Amino acid sequence: MTAEPDVARELAEILSHYSGAKSELIPILQDVQEKLGYLPEEVMQRVAKFLRLTDNTVYGVSTFYAQFSFTPTGRNKVTVCRGTACHVRGGARILAEIERRLGIKEGETTDDLEYTLETTACFGSCALAPVVVINKNVYGRVTTAKLAEILTMAE
Amino acid sequence: MAEITVTINGRQVSAKEGMTILEAALENGIDIPTLCHHQDLTPLGACRICVVEVEGSRTLVGSCHTPITEGMVIHTHSDKVLATRRMIVELLLASHCGSCFMCDKANICELRKIAADLEVGLPRFQMRKNYYPLEDISPYVVRDLTKCIMCRRCARACSEVAGHNVFAIAYRGFDSKVVVDFDQPIDKEVCRDCGVCISFCPTGALGKPREAKEEKRGKPLIITS
Ligand code: FES
Numbered sequence: 181m182t183a184e185p186d187v188a189r190e191l192a193e194i195l196s197h198y199s200g201a202k203s204e205l206i207p208i209l210q211d212v213q214e215k216l217g218y219l220p221e222e223v224m225q226r227v228a229k230f231l232r233l234t235d236n237t238v239y240g241v242s243t244f245y246a247q248f249s250f251t252p253t254g255r256n257k258v259t260v261c262r263g264t265a266c267h268v269r270g271g272a273r274i275l276a277e278i279e280r281r282l283g284i285k286e287g288e289t290t291d292d293l294e295y296t297l298e299t300t301a302c303f304g305s306c307a308l309a310p311v312v313v314i315n316k317n318v319y320g321r322v323t324t325a326k327l328a329e330i331l332t333m334a335e
Numbered sequence: 336m337a338e339i340t341v342t343i344n345g346r347q348v349s350a351k352e353g354m355t356i357l358e359a360a361l362e363n364g365i366d367i368p369t370l371c372h373h374q375d376l377t378p379l380g381a382c383r384i385c386v387v388e389v390e391g392s393r394t395l396v397g398s399c400h401t402p403i404t405e406g407m408v409i410h411t412h413s414d415k416v417l418a419t420r421r422m423i424v425e426l427l428l429a430s431h432c433g434s435c436f437m438c439d440k441a442n443i444c445e446l447r448k449i450a451a452d453l454e455v456g457l458p459r460f461q462m463r464k465n466y467y468p469l470e471d472i473s474p475y476v477v478r479d480l481t482k483c484i485m486c487r488r489c490a491r492a493c494s495e496v497a498g499h500n501v502f503a504i505a506y507r508g509f510d511s512k513v514v515v516d517f518d519q520p521i522d523k524e525v526c527r528d529c530g531v532c533i534s535f536c537p538t539g540a541l542g543k544p545r546e547a548k549e550e551k552r553g554k555p556l557i558i559t560s
């Protein structure tokens with residue numbers, strides 16, 4: 181991520197929409213996640229100060245939710261379904277192929293911050309199995325052959 | 336406060352409105368085991384050891400946090416209750432590290448005592464245990480999260496009794512644990528020597544650093560059954 185002042189400015193801008201009530205913790209964290217792609221430690225500290233909470237409370241809340249990340253995430257989020265239906269229809273092979281193409285394992289981010297690879301346990305679109313979701317776009321009946329196309333489409 | 340009549344184990348007793356089932360039982364000489372509950376802390380209902388049967392209730396209820404109501408019929412030691420308590424202890428022990436022989440607090444460990452009281456036998460369950468490194472850099476407390484049963488007594492004691500907020504709960508499911516700051520080992524920067532959390536911890540997860548040659552704390556546990 182870029183220089184520190186940037187983060188500070190983004191945070192100030194986000195916090196200017198809030199009044200400092202404790203109940204605003206999650207919305208604030210969501211805004212930060214959206215803007216910066218992750219929750220840096222110093223941001224969590226400042227949020228804690230702003231809401232008059234302790235650092236560990238903020239940390240406890242943010243680690244509970246899968247939507248928050250603590251390391252920078254890539255511009256494109258690739259989520260591969262590891263649910264039963266997708267597994268039966270070759271989800272594991274799809275995941276392996278994506279890992280090979282991007283050169284990262286699940287849960288990791290490419291060095292150029294282009295892709296983050298995640299898995300989930302069923303999108304609820306089992307009829308389309310195997311399913312891959314890239315930045316909110318759902319790709320169904322994915323085959324390893326189709327992957328190249330799908331991944332370049334995301335860029 | 337108004338008097339309320341409830342039936343505990345077939346005996347009609349009167350208790351004050353606003354009391355929990357546990358308090359009403361204790362007042363009448365009936366012992367219900369508790370683990371996450373402590374009389375000086377706000378009830379939480381995390382461990383479920385204290386469950387009792389209440390007639391008309393779909394499930395067993397936690398006695399440490401359920402207030403009594405007029406005409407309640409309560410069974411504190413029915414077969415169902417005992418079986419459930421035993422199962423809970425077994426599950427707690429299944430993920431517990433089990434190094435009681437070496438544990439400083441073995442003789443005053445509430446988990447061990449309850450397991451003995453309930454006659455929980457050899458472990459039936461095998462599961463992945465969460466091993467955490469021993470945190471012994473602070474001169475005031477040694478923390479071994481491997482022995483933590485997530486009762487949150489330390490966190491409540493720290494904020495309610497000591498007036499600090501050193502501990503919070505982070506992560507979720509099997510990964511959840513009591514954290515200090517951003518999940519750092521406990522050191523003397525965050526925690527002073529008040530020792531409150533140590534005395535509230537029911538297991539060996541929080542302890543005083545042991546001086547050389549110092550003996551284990553407490554009397555040897557005598558298992559009576
Ligand atoms: S199993 Fe993949 S969408 Fe349901």
Ligand code: FES
Pocket residue numbers: 368369370371372379380381382383384385386397398399400
């Ligand atoms: S003692 Fe009541 S739930 Fe733990």
